[in-house]
Amino acid sequence: MSKEYAFADEPEFLHKAKELVAAGVNPERITTYTPIPVHGLEEALRRKSSFLKFFTLFGGLTGCITGFSFTIYTVYRWAFETSETSWPWGLITGGKPPASIPAYTIIAFELTILFGAICTLLGFLLLARMPKVFSLVPEKEYGNQFVIVVADEERS
Amino acid sequence: MSHTATQTQEAHAGPPASAVRDQIDQDVLVAMKKPGKLFWVLVAGCFSVFLFGQALYGNVLAKGYGMLGVQHPVSWGIPIVDFVFWVGIAHSGTLISAILLLFRAKFRNRFNRQAEAMTVISVLCAGMYPVLHTGRPWMIFFTMPYPTERQLWINFRSPLTWDVFAVSTYLTVSVIFFFVGMIPDLAIARRYSTGIRRWIYGLLSLGWRGTDAQWKHYEKLCLFLAAFATPLVLSVHSVVSWDFAMSMLPGWHTTIFAPYFVAGAIFSGCGMVMTLVIPMRKIFRLEKYITLDHFDKLCKLIMLTSMIVGYAYLIEIAMSRYGTNLFERALFDHRMGGYYKIAFWLMVFCNCIAPLSLWVKRLRRSIPWLFVLSILINVGMWLERYVIVVTSLANDFDPYNWGYYHPTLYDVGLTTMNFGFFFGMFLLFCRFLPMMSIMEVKEDIK
Numbered sequence: 001m002s003k004e005y006a007f008a009d010e011p012e013f014l015h016k017a018k019e020l021v022a023a024g025v026n027p028e029r030i031t032t033y034t035p036i037p038v039h040g041l042e043e044a045l046r047r048k049s050s051f052l053k054f055f056t057l058f059g060g061l062t063g064c065i066t067g068f069s070f071t072i073y074t075v076y077r078w079a080f081e082t083s084e085t086s087w088p089w090g091l092i093t094g095g096k097p098p099a100s101i102p103a104y105t106i107i108a109f110e111l112t113i114l115f116g117a118i119c120t121l122l123g124f125l126l127l128a129r130m131p132k133v134f135s136l137v138p139e140k141e142y143g144n145q146f147v148i149v150v151a152d153e154e155r156s
Numbered sequence: 157m158s159h160t161a162t163q164t165q166e167a168h169a170g171p172p173a174s175a176v177r178d179q180i181d182q183d184v185l186v187a188m189k190k191p192g193k194l195f196w197v198l199v200a201g202c203f204s205v206f207l208f209g210q211a212l213y214g215n216v217l218a219k220g221y222g223m224l225g226v227q228h229p230v231s232w233g234i235p236i237v238d239f240v241f242w243v244g245i246a247h248s249g250t251l252i253s254a255i256l257l258l259f260r261a262k263f264r265n266r267f268n269r270q271a272e273a274m275t276v277i278s279v280l281c282a283g284m285y286p287v288l289h290t291g292r293p294w295m296i297f298f299t300m301p302y303p304t305e306r307q308l309w310i311n312f313r314s315p316l317t318w319d320v321f322a323v324s325t326y327l328t329v330s331v332i333f334f335f336v337g338m339i340p341d342l343a344i345a346r347r348y349s350t351g352i353r354r355w356i357y358g359l360l361s362l363g364w365r366g367t368d369a370q371w372k373h374y375e376k377l378c379l380f381l382a383a384f385a386t387p388l389v390l391s392v393h394s395v396v397s398w399d400f401a402m403s404m405l406p407g408w409h410t411t412i413f414a415p416y417f418v419a420g421a422i423f424s425g426c427g428m429v430m431t432l433v434i435p436m437r438k439i440f441r442l443e444k445y446i447t448l449d450h451f452d453k454l455c456k457l458i459m460l461t462s463m464i465v466g467y468a469y470l471i472e473i474a475m476s477r478y479g480t481n482l483f484e485r486a487l488f489d490h491r492m493g494g495y496y497k498i499a500f501w502l503m504v505f506c507n508c509i510a511p512l513s514l515w516v517k518r519l520r521r522s523i524p525w526l527f528v529l530s531i532l533i534n535v536g537m538w539l540e541r542y543v544i545v546v547t548s549l550a551n552d553f554d555p556y557n558w559g560y561y562h563p564t565l566y567d568v569g570l571t572t573m574n575f576g577f578f579f580g581m582f583l584l585f586c587r588f589l590p591m592m593s594i595m596e597v598k599e600d601i602k
Contacts, residue, residue: 008173008174009173009174010173030368031367031368031369032367032368033365033366033367034366034368034371035177035340035344035366035595035598036595036598036599037371037374037375037599038368038371041368041371042368042372045368047368047369047372049372050372050373050375050376052373052376052377052380053376053380056380060384070301071312074301074303074309074312075309077307077309100312100313103312103313103318104312106318106321106322106391106395107312107317107318107321109387109391110318110321110322110325110388110391111321111325113325113329113384113385113387113388113391114325114328114329116380116384117328117329117332117333117381117384117385118328118332120377120380120381120384121332121336121377121381124336124373124374124376124377125362127373128369128370128373128374129369130362130363130364130370131359131362131363132362132363132365133363134363135363135365136355136358136359136361136362136363137346137354137355137358138363138365141347141365142366143174143178143347144173144174144177144178144181144598145174
């Protein structure tokens with residue numbers, strides 16, 4: 001038997017959530033629907049903190065490594081592809097070192113941000129299970145109410 | 157079979173909080189109701205300006221680049237001026253939405269949606285000019301990193317290549333930021349609409365329900381995207397400034413260009429936000445939400461950036477006066493007293509002197525004056541880019557190489573074109589998407 005508790009405002013809602021958990025309801029069975037993020041709800045429902053940061057870190061690092069390795073590869077690729085081993089490698093232009101790290105930093109920086117942002121977005125979609133194909137247009141919406149839904153015992 | 161027991165508790169006397177929130181929904185979504193004839197007339201007007209510009213664009217492509225005013229020695233004319241102008245406009249959108257989010261500046265939530273929309277639209281505007289400026293737009297893929305048939309890659313040391321990376325990253329990230337910020341509001345739009353529109357908003361909102369799991373990840377997502385967008389916005393205009401500063405030309409070859417351009421970009425963007433928000437607030441009766449206090453705070457941001465820009469002008473002149481570089485000194489003499497002096501002094505007036513009026517509290521809270529000032533700022537910042545791009549090229553090292561630059565009517569048309577596109581797209585944005593961040597306003601008001 002699932003139960004719904006609807007509140008007009010945030011404090012009572014948060015109070016009820018804490019009360020339910022204190023009364024021994026398994027937090028895993030509780031789902032809430034709110035119009036704005038409620039601070040303190042995560043703690044009240046004993047949720048783990050978001051895993052998203054690791055996606056961000058992964059994307060950022062991938063971008064940074066890609067930026068540097070890609071640009072450096074483009075100037076040294078002849079050395080990679082031929083058997084030439086003596087210094088200097090690569091195609092020298094203007095008598096400068098083939099790999100120009102300060103200039104490539106900018107490319108690496110932009111790619112860090114690009115990959116990081118895309119990876120964070122994808123991570124969010126994965127973690128929040130979105131897009132929810134079957135509830136694109138949900139049958140029941142709670143509008144501006146703060147709602148706690150406690151799922152039935154068996155389903156949990 | 158699950159049986160639902162609903163317990164509703166009324167919170168307290170007075171209008172219940174949920175009614176206040178319903179009112180916010182209604183007030184912000186009012187623009188998404190069926191618009192009057194005037195709206196479509198305005199949209200049609202804006203887009204016909206744009207289409208006229210596109211016809212000119214086509215003519216330039218057909219007849220050649222000589223239709224524009226660029227010629228020796230000024231080979232970067234109005235298209236580059238417009239490019240820098242629009243990229244600059246884009247910046248304050250990200251500033252208001254990302255940097256002020258990290259700084260927890262609450263007033264941002266009344267401006268951030270419009271500013272983000274402005275960012276996306278103006279990056280699109282900006283992109284049109286360098287594409288044209290290549291002379292052969294169908295060859296634009298040359299700027300992409302791939303090896304040519306002789307196994308040479310593009311030159312990653314070139315600031316123009318950095319620009320390709322910076323601007324395309326900027327477009328992608330600001331689209332993501334714009335879209336992500338809208339997800340909860342699109343779910344609200346879905347709730348209030350019917351029929352096919354309900355499905356479209358449902359699709360766009362990705363099935364957002366506002367569950368605790370969604371909010372948990374969503375809040376982190378916004379924070380991380382803001383953390384990415386903040387260094388990005390500073391880097392993009394720095395890279396744009398290095399298009400100039402990495403060359404050896406007097407007037408361009410200075411180390412202060414990056415911070416100077418970034419401050420100028422934010423300054424011009426805040427001006428454009430005001431130009432857009434003042435009529436919008438009036439038309440959609442948002443006075444209750446975007447109050448004079450919010451404008452007051454935006455004005456303080458304008459004052460700050462205006463003073464940074466003014467300081468940069470002074471430093472540039474001082475460096476040319478006190479430095480040992482003859483060419484630099486000659487160039488600034490030309491800038492201030494030569495053929496382009498009207499543009500220079502008009503720029504100083506619009507960007508440094510007119511914003512000083514904001515020190516007066518009465519003027520900071522006078523909407524008509526702010527509107528006039530925002531137009532002045534837009535004009536001033538456009539002129540700044542004109543002065544920088546044109547004067548340096550026109551008077552370089554060798555007097556034998558000097559010349560004058562005269563924009564043609566094609567230049568004027570191509571510049572006007574994107575104002576049509578910009579305002580037309582903004583009108584469509586107000587019509588079809590939630591024009592203010594409803595969720596954040598609710599959070600603020602609670």
